[in-house]
Amino acid sequence: xxxxxxxxxxxxxxxxxxxxxxxxxxxxxxxxxxxxxxxxxxxxxxxxxxxxxxxxxxxxxxxxxxxxxxxxxxxxxxxxxxxxxxxxxxxxxxxxxxxxxxxxxxxxxxxxxxxxxxxxxxxxxxxxxxxxxxxxxxxxxxxxxxxxxxxxxxxxxxxxxxxxxxxxxxxxxxxxxxxxxxxxxxxxxxxxxxxxxxxxxxxxxxxxxxxxxxxxxxxxxxxxxxxxxxxxxxxxxxxxxxxxxxxxxxxxxxxxxxxxxxxxxxxxxxxxxxxxxxxxxxxxxxxxxxxxxxxxxxxxxxxxxxxxxxxxxxxxxxxxxxxxxxxxxxxxxxxxxxxxxxxxxxxxxxxxxxxxxxxxxxxxxxxxxxxxxxxxxxxxxxxxxxxxxxxxxxxxxxxxxxxxxxxxxxxxxxxxxxxxxxxxxxxxxxxxxxxxxxxxxxxxxxxxxxxxxxxxxxxxxxxxxxxxxxxxxxxxxxxxxxxxxxxxxxxxxxxxxxxxxxxxxxxxxxxxxxxxxxxxxxxxxxxxxxxxxxxxxxxxxxxxxxxxxxxxxxxx
Numbered sequence: 352x353x354x355x356x357x358x359x360x361x362x363x364x365x366x367x368x369x370x371x372x373x374x375x376x377x378x379x380x381x382x383x384x385x386x387x388x389x390x391x392x393x394x395x396x397x398x399x400x401x402x403x404x405x406x407x408x409x410x411x412x413x414x415x416x417x418x419x420x421x422x423x424x425x426x427x428x429x430x431x432x433x434x435x436x437x438x439x440x441x442x443x444x445x446x447x448x449x450x451x452x453x454x455x456x457x458x459x460x461x462x463x464x465x466x467x468x469x470x471x472x473x474x475x476x477x478x479x480x481x482x483x484x485x486x487x488x489x490x491x492x493x494x495x496x497x498x499x500x501x502x503x504x505x506x507x508x509x510x511x512x513x514x515x516x517x518x519x520x521x522x523x524x525x526x527x528x529x530x531x532x533x534x535x536x537x538x539x540x541x542x543x544x545x546x547x548x549x550x551x552x553x554x555x556x557x558x559x560x561x562x563x564x565x566x567x568x569x570x571x572x573x574x575x576x577x578x579x580x581x582x583x584x585x586x587x588x589x590x591x592x593x594x595x596x597x598x599x600x601x602x603x604x605x606x607x608x609x610x611x612x613x614x615x616x617x618x619x620x621x622x623x624x625x626x627x628x629x630x631x632x633x634x635x636x637x638x639x640x641x642x643x644x645x646x647x648x649x650x651x652x653x654x655x656x657x658x659x660x661x662x663x664x665x666x667x668x669x670x671x672x673x674x675x676x677x678x679x680x681x682x683x684x685x686x687x688x689x690x691x692x693x694x695x696x697x698x699x700x701x702x703x704x705x706x707x708x709x710x711x712x713x714x715x716x717x718x719x720x721x722x723x724x725x726x727x728x729x730x731x732x733x734x735x736x737x738x739x740x741x742x743x744x745x746x747x748x749x750x751x752x753x754x755x756x757x758x759x760x761x762x763x764x765x766x767x768x769x770x771x772x773x774x775x776x777x778x779x780x781x782x783x784x785x786x787x788x789x790x791x792x793x794x795x796x797x798x799x800x801x802x803x804x805x806x807x808x809x810x811x812x813x814x815x816x817x818x819x820x821x822x823x824x825x826x827x828x829x830x831x832x833x834x835x836x837x838x839x840x841x842x843x844x845x846x847x848x849x850x851x852x853x854x855x856x857x858x859x860x861x862x863x864x865x866x867x868x869x870x871x872x873x874x875x876x877x878x879x880x881x882x883x884x885x886x887x888x889x890x891x892x893x894x895x896x897x898x899x900x901x902x903x904x905x906x907x
Contacts, residue, residue: 355462356906359470362611370609374441374642382604384478387469390604391617391638393563399641405439406674406778407640410649411658411718413710414851415841417693418683421462421730421760425679425767426649428465428759429774431612432767433645438775440614441643442467445631445651446481446606446621447474448549450521450884453892457907459621463760465767467608467616471903480557481519481548481621483602487570487595488517488551494591495575496530500538505588506578509541513865514575515882519548523885546882550626553595555870557603558620558632559668566603567596573869583828586869605635612764615643624651625841626882628660628872633669640671645778647677652841654678654714655806662721663787663802664834664872672785675777676718677770678727678752680711682735682743688852697734704739708746709853713844715750717806722784724753724777728770731758753777791832795822795864798835799875803859807844812859818875821864825873828866836872838880846878 353361367389368378380398381389410429412422426442433440444467447459458474460466467473476482492514499507518525525545531538548554552573560566571587578584586592605619619635622628629651639646650657658676666672682704683696689707691700711727718725727747729740740756747754755773758766789801796814803809814822825831842848845857863876876882886892894905 354907355460355466356470356904358463358611359460359466359468360902362468364468365609365613367607367609370613370615371607373613374615376642381607387608388472388478389607390478390601391607393604396562396638399638402641404640405644405646407636407671408645408647408675408677408774409658409661409673410647410677410679411654412652412679413684413714414653414655414843416684416687418681418687418696420679420681420684422649422679423459424462424465424760425677425728425730425757425770426647427461427467427610427616428757428764428767429677429770430614430616430647431465431610431759431764432771433647434612434614435764436768436771438771439644441639441646442610442614442616443631443636443639443646443648444616444618445649446477446618448481448547448621448623449475449519450547450549452906453886453895454521454884454890455887457891464611464763465759466611467618468611469608471906473608473618474906475903478606480602480606480619483598484551484553484557485517485519485548487598488548488553490595490598491573491575491586491589491591492516494589496538498589505584506580507576507584508579509539511577512541512543512575513577514573515544515546517546517548517551521547521884521886523883526881526883547623547884549621549623550882552867552870553599554620554622555628555867555872557599558622558628558630559665559870560603561633563596563600563603566599567592569869569871570595571869574866603634605632605638624657624660626838626880628664628836628870629657630661630665633665633671636671637669654717655844656837656839656841658718659788659802659806660836662785663789664836666785667787667834668871672783673723674783675774675781676723676725677774678711678714678718678725679730680727680743681730681732682739683732685711685743699736699739701738701742704742707852708743710844710851712746712750713808713853715747715752720788720805722786724781724783726753726755726770726773726777728755728757730760731756731766795826795831795835795873799837799861802835802837807859808853808855809845809857809859812861814861815863818861818864825864825866830866830868830873833866834872836867836874837877838874838882839877840880846880
């Protein structure tokens with residue numbers, strides 16, 4: 352069996368100008384990064400903004416397990432399948448982070464014959480967007496520390512510096528550090544921290560900004576510290592906004608690549624969904640809607656994280672409204688939720704399937720709370736039995752969901768036609784009555800409790816004193832109307848990653864809260880979640896190499 356990277360490296364790609372032409376994009380609106388990657392010009396939006404929008408389909412999934420779900424693979428395969436049945440489709444994805452590529456998860460280009468290419472370029476550096484974001488983030492950090500060193504005119508309290516440095520790599524030893532060691536000229540000694548680039552507020556700002564002017568306004572609102580009077584100090588106060596925007600002037604432009612079957616794909620931005628808002632850029636999604644009949648996008652991890660944030664943050668801010676949701680599951684993952692060991696997942700086990708399918712049931716219920724019709728798809732594995740597939744099909748249809756089996760990993764777009772037809776039928780016969788889960792004017796504490804109860808199924812929320820204090824401060828500063836961005840483990844509906852299936856009788860534990868004023872949301876840290884991941888005992892990096900002729904191996 353060929354690996355994902357072998358399939359990708361054997362692909363015959365079209366020049367990106369030909370792929371763009373399928374979407375009606377002229378060469379003058381492309382900024383080429385070689386033959387197979389391009390950024391879309393800022394002028395293109397002015398040409399297409401008055402066109403009617405196509406339909407918007409969100410792809411999400413059950414909670415991830417070691418058995419695999421294949422959300423990006425389904426997203427790409429569905430786009431390929433739509434093209435096969437004559438629909439003008441476009442895919443909108445996030446860019447991969449280097450952290451998972453060299454850590455445990457691998458890349459984010461899809462899999463098998465449902466991939467976006469060039470796969471190696473996408474997973475490693477791509478068009479440099481993440482490097483620009485990292486540089487802008489760390490420029491702000493450097494300007495902040497330099498201001499304190501050079502007389503501290505703004506009266507910044509070094510004990511209340513909240514802006515963190517970032518790097519796009521899993522590096523646990525950078526979570527808590529001390530800077531300024533040495534002599535007087537080396538700065539003031541203080542505790543500092545790193546987050547992974549995909550959790551940086553600048554990543555969120557890039558993904559939520561409508562244009563360069565909006566980007567600059569958002570950058571200027573970033574709160575970097577508090578002064579000795581307890582008042583916020585912003586990037587505008589440090590006169591840092593212009594220089595950061597200059598570093599991001601190209602990164603803000605959406606990137607275009609292609610699927611293995613040459614369907615256009617916009618890949619732009621990459622916030623994680625467990626510690627950030629988990630959606631690709633608003634600009635890319637809006638652009639895709641203007642240039643296609645159907646835009647297929649995805650949100651990270653399970654529907655309790657990515658989809659909730661897509662609905663409550665991205666859609667709330669942008670005015671986007673999904674017309675349907677595709678919820679991805681696998682029989683293997685459902686059996687894993689039912690208590691089957693990973694080594695035994697290939698054996699038929701209807702009892703475990705019935706026990707574990709409650710995880711899928713909760714995600715269906717959650718998505719229906721947003722008023723959007725749901726299509727459930729099983730990402731097919733050869734070990735799936737007819738009895739198991741029939742049980743899941745009946746289970747979904749009893750809950751008013753269309754159901755389809757997809758074999759896009761093995762067959763590309765051809766293996767997704769059944770799913771594409773079910774999605775089209777849903778778009779044509781079921782209306783979306785989308786609305787966010789909670790109103791803007793609900794107090795922050797109630798917003799957190801609403802997500803915990805309605806989406807996670809928690810009995811309640813336990814707030815640590817530090818979090819209570821921060822919530823009161825954030826609301827006193829005038830940010831009480833912002834949505835909440837919940838940082839929670841992706842492996843469970845609860846904040847305890849060991850609780851699989853559909854846990855009950857638990858509380859969500861909130862240990863800290865902070866405002867991302869530029870992004871426009873309040874981040875809520877629950878359980879033991881970290882904004883800087885660590886590498887596993889055997890990192891994926893150990894298996895990655897490059898041959899003497901420049902061919903990358905071991906990337907997945």
